[in-house]
Every structure is written in structure tokens, then in C-alpha cells.
Amino acid sequence: MSENYLLRIQHLSKSFPGVKALDDIHLDIEAGKVHAVMGENGAGKSTLMKILIGMMTPDSGSIFFKGERISFHSVHDAIKAGLSMIHQELLPFPDLTVAENIFMGREPRLFPGWINRNKLNTDAKKLMNRLGIPVKVNRKMNTLSIAEMQMVEIAKAISNNAALIIMDEPTSAISQKEVDTLFGIIRELTANGVAVIYISHKMDEVLQIADTVTVLRDGKWIATKAAAELNKESLINMIVGRSLDNIFDKKQIDRGEVLLSVKNLSGNGFKNISFDVCAGEILGIAGLMGAGRTEIMRAIFGLDKIRSGSFYFKGKQVKIKSPGAAMALGIGFISEDRKETGLVLSATVKNNITLSALNQCSNNYIIGKKKEAKIADDQIWKFNIKTPGRNQVINYLSGGNQQKVVLAKVLLRDPQVIIFDEPTRGIDIGAKAEIYRMMTGLAATGKAIIMISSELPEVLGMSDRILVVRNGEITGEIDGEGATQENIMQYAMG
Amino acid sequence: MIAGKLKQASDIISRYGIFIAFIVLCILLSLATPHFLTGQNLLIILRQVSVNGILAIGVTFVIITGGIDLSLGSVVALTGVVAAGFAHPGTYPLIVPLLIGLFTGVVVGLINGLVITLGRVAPFIVTLGMMTIARGLALVWSDGRPVSNLSPAFNFIGGGDWLYIPVPILLFMLVIVVSYILLNNTTIGRYIYAVGGNEQAAKASGIRVNAVKLFAYIICGGLAALAGIVLASRITTGQPNAGIAYELDAIAAVVIGGTSLMGGRGTVTGTVVGVLIIGVINNGLDLLNVSSYYQQIIKGVIIIGAVLLDRRNAK
Amino acid sequence: MIAGKLKQASDIISRYGIFIAFIVLCILLSLATPHFLTGQNLLIILRQVSVNGILAIGVTFVIITGGIDLSLGSVVALTGVVAAGFAHPGTYPLIVPLLIGLFTGVVVGLINGLVITLGRVAPFIVTLGMMTIARGLALVWSDGRPVSNLSPAFNFIGGGDWLYIPVPILLFMLVIVVSYILLNNTTIGRYIYAVGGNEQAAKASGIRVNAVKLFAYIICGGLAALAGIVLASRITTGQPNAGIAYELDAIAAVVIGGTSLMGGRGTVTGTVVGVLIIGVINNGLDLLNVSSYYQQIIKGVIIIGAVLLDRRNAK
Amino acid sequence: HQQTKSNGEKLPVIGASMLSLQSEFVVNVKDAMEARAKEKNVELIVNDAQRTAEKQVQQIETFISQKVDAIILNPCEVEASSPAIAKAKAAGIPIINVNSETSATPDGFVGSRDEQAGEIAMEQIAKLLSGKGNIVMIDGYMGQAAQIKRAIGAKNILAKYPDIKVLAEQTAEWDRAKAMSLMENWIQSYGNKINAVFAHNDEMGMGALQALEQAKLKDKVIVVSIDAIADALQAVKDGRLDATVFQDAKGQGAGAVDMALQLVKKQPVDNKEVFIPFQLVTKENVDGFMKK
Numbered sequence A: 001m002s003e004n005y006l007l008r009i010q011h012l013s014k015s016f017p018g019v020k021a022l023d024d025i026h027l028d029i030e031a032g033k034v035h036a037v038m039g040e041n042g043a044g045k046s047t048l049m050k051i052l053i054g055m056m057t058p059d060s061g062s063i064f065f066k067g068e069r070i071s072f073h074s075v076h077d078a079i080k081a082g083l084s085m086i087h088q089e090l091l092p093f094p095d096l097t098v099a100e101n102i103f104m105g106r107e108p109r110l111f112p113g114w115i116n117r118n119k120l121n122t123d124a125k126k127l128m129n130r131l132g133i134p135v136k137v138n139r140k141m142n143t144l145s146i147a148e149m150q151m152v153e154i155a156k157a158i159s160n161n162a163a164l165i166i167m168d169e170p171t172s173a174i175s176q177k178e179v180d181t182l183f184g185i186i187r188e189l190t191a192n193g194v195a196v197i198y199i200s201h202k203m204d205e206v207l208q209i210a211d212t213v214t215v216l217r218d219g220k221w222i223a224t225k226a227a228a229e230l231n232k233e234s235l236i237n238m239i240v241g242r243s244l245d246n247i248f249d250k251k252q253i254d255r256g257e258v259l260l261s262v263k264n265l266s267g268n269g270f271k272n273i274s275f276d277v278c279a280g281e282i283l284g285i286a287g288l289m290g291a292g293r294t295e296i297m298r299a300i301f302g303l304d305k306i307r308s309g310s311f312y313f314k315g316k317q318v319k320i321k322s323p324g325a326a327m328a329l330g331i332g333f334i335s336e337d338r339k340e341t342g343l344v345l346s347a348t349v350k351n352n353i354t355l356s357a358l359n360q361c362s363n364n365y366i367i368g369k370k371k372e373a374k375i376a377d378d379q380i381w382k383f384n385i386k387t388p389g390r391n392q393v394i395n396y397l398s399g400g401n402q403q404k405v406v407l408a409k410v411l412l413r414d415p416q417v418i419i420f421d422e423p424t425r426g427i428d429i430g431a432k433a434e435i436y437r438m439m440t441g442l443a444a445t446g447k448a449i450i451m452i453s454s455e456l457p458e459v460l461g462m463s464d465r466i467l468v469v470r471n472g473e474i475t476g477e478i479d480g481e482g483a484t485q486e487n488i489m490q491y492a493m494g
Numbered sequence B, C: 001m002i003a004g005k006l007k008q009a010s011d012i013i014s015r016y017g018i019f020i021a022f023i024v025l026c027i028l029l030s031l032a033t034p035h036f037l038t039g040q041n042l043l044i045i046l047r048q049v050s051v052n053g054i055l056a057i058g059v060t061f062v063i064i065t066g067g068i069d070l071s072l073g074s075v076v077a078l079t080g081v082v083a084a085g086f087a088h089p090g091t092y093p094l095i096v097p098l099l100i101g102l103f104t105g106v107v108v109g110l111i112n113g114l115v116i117t118l119g120r121v122a123p124f125i126v127t128l129g130m131m132t133i134a135r136g137l138a139l140v141w142s143d144g145r146p147v148s149n150l151s152p153a154f155n156f157i158g159g160g161d162w163l164y165i166p167v168p169i170l171l172f173m174l175v176i177v178v179s180y181i182l183l184n185n186t187t188i189g190r191y192i193y194a195v196g197g198n199e200q201a202a203k204a205s206g207i208r209v210n211a212v213k214l215f216a217y218i219i220c221g222g223l224a225a226l227a228g229i230v231l232a233s234r235i236t237t238g239q240p241n242a243g244i245a246y247e248l249d250a251i252a253a254v255v256i257g258g259t260s261l262m263g264g265r266g267t268v269t270g271t272v273v274g275v276l277i278i279g280v281i282n283n284g285l286d287l288l289n290v291s292s293y294y295q296q297i298i299k300g301v302i303i304i305g306a307v308l309l310d311r312r313n314a315k
Numbered sequence D: 001h002q003q004t005k006s007n008g009e010k011l012p013v014i015g016a017s018m019l020s021l022q023s024e025f026v027v028n029v030k031d032a033m034e035a036r037a038k039e040k041n042v043e044l045i046v047n048d049a050q051r052t053a054e055k056q057v058q059q060i061e062t063f064i065s066q067k068v069d070a071i072i073l074n075p076c077e078v079e080a081s082s083p084a085i086a087k088a089k090a091a092g093i094p095i096i097n098v099n100s101e102t103s104a105t106p107d108g109f110v111g112s113r114d115e116q117a118g119e120i121a122m123e124q125i126a127k128l129l130s131g132k133g134n135i136v137m138i139d140g141y142m143g144q145a146a147q148i149k150r151a152i153g154a155k156n157i158l159a160k161y162p163d164i165k166v167l168a169e170q171t172a173e174w175d176r177a178k179a180m181s182l183m184e185n186w187i188q189s190y191g192n193k194i195n196a197v198f199a200h201n202d203e204m205g206m207g208a209l210q211a212l213e214q215a216k217l218k219d220k221v222i223v224v225s226i227d228a229i230a231d232a233l234q235a236v237k238d239g240r241l242d243a244t245v246f247q248d249a250k251g252q253g254a255g256a257v258d259m260a261l262q263l264v265k266k267q268p269v270d271n272k273e274v275f276i277p278f279q280l281v282t283k284e285n286v287d288g289f290m291k292k
């Protein structure tokens, strides 16, 4: 085996009931380099990584690390061998502190078995400072926002000085500011000879940070190229297998009546929020992590109580005390956090899709099974969700496909006002394009769309109007045309 | 994830796993004693399991929502003595003790549900408290003595036959069918699974989580009352100390049947199989006249063994 | 998200919530009867809670990992009769019954742990099975009769004083201190919380989840054995039918103390307060000569009430 | 909280720890004690040990710290309840056993020997079987004093009748429903081989009885049990239950209170060990017992 490769994967295959997740994959990783792995949702990226880190065992194939053949039986072995991984799904210990989360399994000790608390906390502080992550290390994990948790997970993966760090969509939950921080960290790591496997659906990021790019499709190896020879178009071409001319196919739709307006809304994490959104309009909402955008939308959807303020739907004042009330009015909410508020992971694809629209296939008491199945299949087809069937337990779908199920579920009710909170989080470029097309389509049919996003290109590309939120207050409103990254960031950072 | 994979694979096996365990058990017993596989004995087993069966199906609803009910046994006693108190010959028509008994159980379930949802107290502790409360009430109501001398009509519920089939069995069947439909073909049933699977998501889907939970606890209380009435009628007396530890057998049956105590997953059919397994063990060990001491050991081993065969309970 | 926020807030209140409940309870009792707040009575309460206390702390470990142990009561009986069997005067030195008793408990805990981790069977069902198995073993070992005529040395453990303090209390104190250190200052302690908080994440952090769970169940079994020995010594005999339903009081104490049955959260101090609350209720109601039927009702109400005051148990 | 007589002198306080106030017989004893305490004008504190010796020991400790004048103990266990007696004696408080014995000797005893109940019941069965036949035995909760002693009593008699064969012996934990199921199962495996049933208490006896009646076998099988609870007496009167064994709850309860008072008042107690014998109840003499 040639030594200049830190890691070699050969003829690796893995299948699940109904799916061949990996099919004769090979991959070579060099020390000190960033190797991006890309591919559509369900291509097999995470599965490949879980095999590397010892969470899954392959059906066949071989892995060589530092020249020796390895087969990890547990993550424990993998970590000892010098691998570490940022998982696509957050894996926090909710009731433990940030510091404890970071060093879980590798606590500094006074003597064997005895934790050195002071060192634990000071080390954690040092690390967070070095990485420039502004999160107090003695906070309980369950008080952090998703974005904050994500940064902690990054710090955790860095903290055990691994020779190879796998990053499975580390930026899907964070905004540009943190992305820059992360890239700083990656450059520092590679400079010290650490190899990084970087998984992302964001072209610009990949082109910016990667040395090599490997593309998978439906579990098969498609190509490996030097990032230098690639540009956005060719990259998209490799991934999707065809060219996507204009991802944001934004159409000009003239604004209709005001559908929803909010007056001086104050609540947990935000205060005196006022804005309108009209039929046919896409209202972008930008801001840094923890700005409180999600909280605002949760309140509008009746998930959280408000302290003061009032809602108007189609001009007349309404009370929104529960999600049920919001949905009855015709408001739909696509949550940023599919695991916590989006999906029932233990249930099937079908049951998730129809959960909030059972009235469409029942007399409100008895469910019409055939009708329900048809509705589910239609949605699966319409949103082209990769699943063995409508009765697959959703837990086993790839991250991106889970996100698609959330969309299918919410849109099934045909809401008038649709709130998209980070709608394309973890979604592949092809699906993204579909979702954008869907949004414009919805707008064209006179729906009002509110889109929270931490991806500035997306905000700029899709919005007719942009509100910028900074710690719980609207600090600026920009018209779609006039908007630039710069003026958005100005309002966002102040 | 690896767990996930195994789980999925096993989900397929498991759809049959516990049935297999049950069949194996029956075959072994038929080989061990000629008295097991007789029509009469099977009928007797069914009659013996009907009380635990009704309880187990009731608590299945609660467990799917992610809760638990430890007050079952005491509620059996309470509703038994209360109903019996109105069932003396020549006092009230049969319907009165039945309605009052069921009502008592429903009220207990309602209280459990309210404290759990509005009070936001762990179901385990609420129903544990209710366990001693209901027991106390049963003792107060009956002054610590059995309530006996009950009308023939009342005793018919637990002791009588209808078309050659014992009434308890018919009631058990009825409960099975209704519950099956409730959980599989109705919206409320779907909501029960959703609430147990992910409360947050259920809420965000516009489901009235508290109402759903209340419903589950009320069903559970009502069925516990039915079981209490059947038992009192079967032993022709309301016993304030009846049903001690019945909740454990009921919950065991549910878990053996593959319902996850984490909530979100579970089936009526599974519970029924669980109930039958426990019933067959008790019956078989008596038929074989295994000494009481060893009976307990064997029973425990078989229960664990049966579940080992069934991967649904993998955590 | 916001739920998280609320949780944080309540975590702060709750750190005191259950203590407040406890203080209130004590004040009420002192006003109700002059016999409550006497040094002698407080000592009696401590001695009375020591058995349940040791059990409760043991099961705290298991519950934090997200498990449960229903076999406690039976293990108390089993280890009691086994130890007693080696504690007849003039047979073996004191150390022998102690070690054999503890060893028995550890083995039971080990078996529970192995079936739960390797067999991947729900803890509820495994320990429920073990509950009847251990009870059966206790009956077999003792041939269904109390094992009496024990050496004075053995009876000292449960009945004797050391520096004017009853030995059971001293043992309880020791268990508290050691467990507190284990859970708060050692890595294994952290891992116990981690496994209960998020098993997937624990695996992903390279923690040997199964080993951690095994450890918890072994501790629990060992402490159950200690409790069994103390009890047998206190009543100067090994009772095969001792400890019935003790697990419920122990688990109740843990939950009252704010440990979540979902795992990942809980403290030794909380459990101790829970144990004291239950002990004080039992003692107080006896002092007030409340009729035993009403005692059960009141006890249930107080337990639920105490937890209502404590928001940690909010689900 | 102690009441006082008009002349200001304190009423004597008696603490009683009862085996289980969920058992009808024990409740009857308790009622008798309360009635007598009322007429003798003493304060009676009744605790329920719920069949756990540890609880019982705790309750005695509590009585001691309450400084009651006398203690009545209705023991859960022969050995396990004994420490309670030692503690009371150490505290100089007179303690009396009611209903059953402990290994430690109390200051007084009013009750009966459970072995005798087993003996009487089994004698009756032997008589009705005229010394020959197959029987099954339904035991109380395994390991509890009453279960052990009643079994011993029964076996003492069986030793005298080699022709009486015990087909099976199981516990039904004092529970009527459990006994009923057990009997149903036995009918399956032994059918009409069974000639007689001995149950450790009437609850279980009634359960067996009902199972036999449902199987239309009662006329072929003899059922005898112990305690003479209301149901059982009625059943004997109706000729369904062949016999039960009466023990005198009233006599025991009242007697215990009397003896306790004598000890409190330091009056001489002529007989510190009052044995109130069990009596066989059959169709012939049942009416006499139904009044009691």
C-alpha cells in the first residue's frame, strides 16, 4: 500500500433492507488535505462515514488507515486510532455542560477514573477561545440554540487531536460568520497535517475549502477530481448528472393583498416585531445565529406564548393560541429542526406525511386507508423522496429525504402563508432547485412565503423583500433588488 | 444507526418473533401434558386471562403515549367494591352497579390524566400515588371487608356463559376489536402514536397533546373498571385487597407484546399475545404441578426468554 | 428550543423545590404532634428509612442510565435468606455471610445487566422477570421458612449502635457519600449520565455503553444486597417473603428526588430527600394515629403533591 | 394529644400493631379491641403493619417514642417480629401478643396456635373421607407464619392417615381469584380424582368452591378451609362449604385489651397465656357462630 495516503477505502459495499447504500466504493485520503465528498441526498455519504468511524460495519470491502488494514468494531477503537467525526445529526448530552460535552469520553483526570473539573473547564475555555467560538462552557447543552450546539460539536471533534477529522455537513445549521470561523479552523488543522473529509451540499463552500472532490450517486462512486479543475457548473453537473441552468428561478409576481400582518409582537427572545407579508410575495428573514428568528416564527405559529402584540389575517384581527389555530387560519410552518419539531421519527413516511391533514382522508374519526396511501404516494412522488416505500420508518431515511418529508407534510394542507425556517438545510443541490421552484410556484399561486435562512445567497436569490433580525429585533428592511451581502451583514451585526 | 439497522431488520422478524415464542411454548406444553391442548382447558385459559387482558389493552393506550399506569390493580379493587356495593339482590337493576363502577374507573383515569398533563408530573409518580389512594378508598368504602351477597345478574358477568362462551371472554374479545379499530383506523388512534413518538412534533402538527393523553388515561381507567367488575363478579364478591400487583402482569404483557415503554410503538395484537403467553405459563405450570417455588423461577425465565426471542423490545 | 429555556429556568427553582416541600411537610407535622420533632423520633425515622434509602440510591444509578430495576424487593429477600443461612451462631465469622450476601446481589445485578445490554431486552421486563426469579430462589433456598437463630454479630448490623448512632444509619450515610462522589467526581459517573442522556451520542463519543450500564446494574444489585442484609439483621431473621414491593418505594423516592425516568438527569441528594419525605410521611401518619385506610390515601396525595411542587419532573 | 378524664387524670394509651387490616379476620380482631377499649375508656392507637415485619418493628419503635402505656402486637412473623418485643421490654412498656405467637415471649398472650387450625381442618377432611382419598392443598402466601403453621398442622394429621394422598399443593397467596384459577387448572389435570380440598383460609376455600361448582364437581369433592369469615359461614349454612374453622376474633381482641389494662394498672394477671381454641364449624353448629 502506498504510504502517502492516510486512508484508503476499496470495494466498500453496504446495503440496508430495500436500499444499496454503498456499492463498491473506493476513496483515497491524503494527510494535510481537505477531501470533499458530495452527492445527492441518500447518495451514501453519511453511511460511508459511519463505517469509517466504526458505527456501522460494511458488508464487504477493505479500509486501510496509515497503511494497515483496519476494521473498527466500535467508535471507541476508531477514536483511539486517531479518527474523529462531526455527525450530520447533532448528538448533544442535553443535561450536561458544554465542557462536559466537548471532552465526553476523554476527560482530563487527576488520577485514573477521577475527573479534574477545573482542568476540564479551563481546557474547554482555552479550546473555545482558540477556535473563536463564543459559547460559555458551563452552559447546559439544552439551553443552546442549534447553531450553538453545532459549534460545540465542531469543537468536540477538534478536541482529540485526530489525524483524520470527518465533517458531515457541519455548516448546515450555522450562518456565514460561523462558517468563516470553521474554515479558519480547518486551514489551521490541515497546515498541521491533519486530513479532513468534508461533506456539504454547498458548492461555494466546497470550492473554497476543498483540495479534492469525490462525488457519489445512489451509493456508487462517480468521480474524483482536484477542486482546482472544477467550477460550480461542472461540479453540479457531476452531482446531478445534468446541468441546472438557474437554481433560483425567481419570477416577478406582483404583490396581492396583505395576508398576514404582525404588530408589535414581543415574547421570549424577541420584542416589538411588526411586518406584513402579501400574497405572491417571498419575504426573506436574515440574521446571525441566535438572532431569535425561529422564536418569532414559533410565536406566530402558536408554538410559544407571546407577551404582547397582535396578529391580522387578511385584514381582520385574529388570536393564535395554538398551532391548531394557526393551521386553521392557513398558516404552515416548516421547522428548522426536523428531529425536534418536524417529524415523528418512530413513525412511517406515510403517517408523517398525513399526520396534520388526516381530515383529507377521514371523516374526522375513521381514516380511509386507501385514500391515505394514495395521498402519501402522491407526495412521495411529487417531492421525489428516496424511500423503499411509504411504510418505511422515517428514522432510516437520509437527512435530506427527511427534510423533504417535512415539506410534503406541511404543504399537503395547502396553507396560504408558509413559514420556511431554514428550508434547504441539508438538502442537495438538485432538491434545492426543486424547492426554490416550488416556492416561486407557490408564490405564483398567490401564497405568501416567509423564508428564514442563514444562507445569504439563498436569501438574496429568492426574496422580494428582506427583513434583518438582530438579537430579537428587526433592524432593517431591504428591497429584494437593492439587497447585497454587505448591507444585510451591516444590519445583522450592527 | 447500526442499532437502527438491526432494529429495522428485527422489526421484520419481530412481526412474528413473539408469535413464534408463543407457539413454541404451546407445543412444549402440549408435549409435556395431555391436559393442556384440550378445548376445555383452552377455554379455561381464555377465561383466566380475560381480566389481565382487559387491563393490558387499557394500559397499552397509555404506554403508546409514552406514559404508564401503576394504579390499575388498585382501581380493579376500588371499582370492584363500589360496583358490588350497588349489586346486592333486590336493590338496584344491574345497569346501576355497572355504570357506577365504570364511572368510578373513568374518574380515576381522568384525575391521573389531568395531574399528568396540567400538573406536568411524571406518570410513574402520579399513578403510583393513585395506586395507594385508590387502594385506600377501596378499603374505606368496604371498611376492609369483602362486599359479598351479590345478585345473580351481577355474578353472571363473570360466571355466566352466552352461546356456550363465558361472558368474560366475550367482553375481552369486544375490547380487543374496539381497541384495534381505535388504534388503527381512527384519527385519535393515529394521534396517540404521534404523541408518544414525538410530543413536540405532534404539537407542531396541530394535535392537542393534552387532550390525547387524557383520552388514553380515561380509556385505561374505564377498562380497569371493566376488569374490576368482571373480577368481582367472577369471585362473587368485591374484595378491597383484590388486584394487588395486577398492573405488573398487565404491563409485562404489553411489553412482551412488543410495545415500547418509550412510547410511539405498539399494537393490540402484540398485547393479546403477551397476555396469552402469561396465561399459558400460569396454566401450564399448574397442570404440571410444578412446586410454587420453582413456578416463580420458571415463569420469570420464560417471560425473559420470550422477549429475548422478540427483537422489538431492543432498546 | 423554548422548551429548553423553560427547562433551564425550572432547573433553578427545582434545585430547591423538593427541599421546600420537605421542610413544609416537617413543619406541618411538628405543629400537628409534639412527638414528631424529638431527637429520638428523628433518629427513629433515619433508622427506618435506611433500608429504603440504600435501595433508592442503588436504583438511582440504574435510572440515570435510563433503565429501571423492579427486582430490588426480591433481591432483598434473596440476599437476606442467603446471608442468614451463613450467619448462625458459631458457624462462620461475620465476614462470610456479608461477602456471600453481597456477592449474591452483585451476581443478580450482573445478570440483569447482561440480559439488558447483550440481550437488548427492555430493562422493565428483564427486572420484572428477575423479580419473580429471585423470589423463587429465596423460597427454594429457605424452603419457604424464615431463616432464624442468627449470631449476635450479624444482628448487630441492623440492631446495634456505634457511637450512639444506629449502624444502619451509618451504613446509609456511607452509601450516600460514596455514591455522591462516584456520580459527581469520577469518569464512570459522567458516563452514566451520558448514556442516559443520549445513548447514540455516548456511542459516538467512544463510550462503552454496555460496560457503563453493567456497572450501574451491578452497583444496584450490590446495594440491594446490603439493604437485604441490614433488613435481615434488623428483624433478626432472613424472610423469604421480605421486601415485597420495596422497589416501588425506592423508585418513588428517586423520582420524587427529581431524577427523570427518561434518564440522563438525577442526583443523590435529591434521592435522599425523596427517601426522607416518604419516611417522614409514614412516621408522621402513624404518630397522628391516622386510620390505616386514610393513611394510604393521604400518603398518595402527599407524594403527588410534593412532586407537583417540584418542576424537575415536568415531562 | 392525649385526652384526659374529667378529674384531669390521663387516660391510658394502648398502641396496637396489626398484621394486616386488609384481612377480614384481623379487622374483626381490631373492631373487638376498639369496642372493648371504648367501654374500658382507654385510648387505642391502631397501626397497620401490612404484613411486613420491618414495618411492625418500626411501629413498635414509634409507640415507644410516643411513650404509650402498653402495646398489643398482632405479629406478622414468628421470628421477624420478635425484635419488637425485645425493644418494648427494654423500654419497660408491657407488650401483649394477640392472635399468634412470636419466638420472643411477650408479657402476655391472648390467641391461638395456628397449627391447631390446620389440625382441626384436616381431621375433619380425614373424617369425611373416612381416612382414604386424594386431596389437594391450597397454601397461603409462602413463608408467612400462618401459612407455615397451618401447613404443619395439616401434615401432622396426614401423617396419621397413610391412605390419604396429596395430589398437589400450591400457593394462591390468600387470594380468592388465584385460588379459583388454581382449582380450575387442577380440575383439568386431575379431573374427578380429587376427593377433597384443604385451603389455608376461607377466601381461597370459597375460590376453590366456586371453581368446583362451575365444573359441576362440588357434590363429589369436599372443601374445608379456615377463619369462618361471613361468606364462609353462609356457605356452610347453605351446605356448599363442608366446614370451616372458627377462631374467636372478639374473644381475642377483647381479651388482649383487658390483659393490657391489667398490666398497665399493675394488677395481678392470673393467666398470662390465654389460649382461645379454634372450633370446627359445620352445618350442624353453624348457626351458633353466625350470631357472633
Ligand SMILES: Nc1ncnc2c1ncn2[C@@H]1O[C@H](COP(=O)(O)OP(=O)(O)OP(=O)(O)O)[C@@H](O)[C@H]1O
Residues within 6 Å of the ligand: A016, A017, A019, A020, A021, A039, A040, A041, A042, A043, A044, A045, A046, A047, A048, A088, A386, A387, A396, A397, A398, A399, A400, A401, A426, A428, B001, B002, B004, B005, B008
Ligand atoms: N439505518 C438505516 N437503515 C436503513 N436504511 C438506511 C439507514 N441509514 C441510511 N439508510 C439509507 O441509505 C441511503 C444512504 O443514506 P445516507 O444517510 O448515507 O445518505 P447521505 O448521502 O448522507 O444523504 P444526505 O445528504 O441526505 O445526508 C439512504 O437511502 C438511506 O435511506
Ligand SMILES: Nc1ncnc2c1ncn2[C@@H]1O[C@H](COP(=O)(O)OP(=O)(O)OP(=O)(O)O)[C@@H](O)[C@H]1O
Residues within 6 Å of the ligand: A142, A143, A144, A145, A146, A147, A148, A173, A175, A269, A287, A288, A289, A290, A291, A292, A293, A294, A295, A336, A454, C001, C002, C003, C004, C005, C006
Ligand atoms: N432550546 C433553547 N433553550 C434556551 N435558549 C434557546 C434555545 N434555543 C435557542 N435559544 C436561544 O434563543 C435565541 C434564538 O435561538 P436560534 O439560534 O434558534 O435563533 P435563530 O435566529 O432561529 O437562529 P438560527 O439561525 O439557528 O435559526 C438564541 O439566543 C438561542 O441561544
Ligand SMILES: [Mg+2]
Residues within 6 Å of the ligand: A045, A046, A047, A088, A168, A398, A399
Ligand atoms: Mg448524510
Ligand SMILES: [Mg+2]
Residues within 6 Å of the ligand: A293, A294, A295, A336, A421
Ligand atoms: Mg432558527
